[in-house]
Amino acid sequence: MRKLLVYAALLVVTLFVLGPFIWMISTSLKPAGEVLSATPSLWPHPFEWSNYSIAWKSAPFGRYFLNSLVISGVETAFDLTFGAMAAYAFARLEFVGKRTLFLALLATLMVPGELLLIPNYITVAKLHWMSTYQGIIVPWLVSVFTIFLMRQFFLSMPSEIFEAAELDGLHPVRTLFQIVMPLTKPVWITAGLIKFIGSWNSFLWVVVVSNSQSLDTVPVGLMNFTSDVGTEYNQLMAAATFCMVPLAIVFLVGQRYFVEGIARSGIR
Structure with a gap:
């Protein structure tokens, strides 16, 4: 019962x-x-069924998909690279102030993302990066959540692996990418999925930074179905459906690793 x-x-x-x-x-x-x-x-x-063809032709969705793939792919690649190196340092290296710095990083997770819009906007504007790929991408190349997730996973690995690598004279960077990375695929895929999905769904930052339709992403492109005279809900839902398909495919492909990565990241 x-x-x-x-x-x-x-x-x-x-x-x-x-x-x-x-x-x-x-x-x-x-x-x-x-x-x-x-x-x-x-x-x-x-x-x-014609709603789908009409929705696709109503806006340059091919360009929107390309922009979303480029932005999400670059952000995910850099986030995994930098996040893994920082996580490895916090998990396996000893340096002054490690605990304090890690707690400070975790504290930034408490800050709402909306509070970062103004300082990031000012920084991007002063660098003359408005309406550019680097203006959209660079502020989000590193995620504290990725660092935290990977650190917890690295802590669960046997210390003998790292001791053996040190005895063989491997540099920490080689240890990370040649030994640790093949053994920790679940957390890499999990962090990558979370970052990719978050980047793909990003809306507000793209609207704030970009004034060019050629840089619009899929979520921004969905605004084309809303105007002063109303919203074409059937076409908007058709566009939202085919815009959701890539995320569904990515998640289903990495689902097994996603669940394993989340489950093992809490094991000490």
């Missing part, structure tokens, strides 16, 4: 999570007049 209640509760939570996605797909297939009907229905009457 207890197991039955647990599964029933999980089913309810699953429905709450999947509900918005199901409604999004349903709305993307509805005619314009049915979207705001007084008696909404989940099943479209009839199915308007």
Whole structure:
């Protein structure tokens, strides 16, 4: 009976999570007049598959996808590289003030991202990086959460591995990338997934920094379906659906490593 209640509760939570996605797909297939009907229905009457082609042609989504892939890919690559080196230093190297510096880094996680907009904007403006790729990318090349996640994972590794590498005369950088990295794939994939998804969904910073449509990303491109005269909800939901597909594929491919990375990062 207890197991039955647990599964029933999980089913309810699953429905709450999947509900918005199901409604999004349903709305993307509805005619314009049915979207705001007084008696909404989940099943479209009839199915308007043309909403997807119209949505794709309504804006240069090919360019938006390219920009999102470039920005998310570069940010993820640099975040994993710098985050791993910092995490390795905090986990396995000894230096003065290590604990204090790590606590200071963790404290920055308490700062809302919106508070960083003004100082980052001023910095980017003074560097003349407005409406450029570097202006969008550089402020987010390092994530404290990635450092924390990897540090916890590195602490769970046997000390004998690092002692053997030290006896063989390996430099800490070679130890990290030649020995530690192959043994810690789950945390690399987990951190990469979290960073990539967060970067892909980034909206506010791109709007603040960029005034050029050629630099717009997928979330910014979805604004094309909202105007002063209203919102084309069926086309907006169609665009949101095909914009979500890359994230779903990335997550499903790395799901096994994602769960393992989160589970093992708390083991000391």
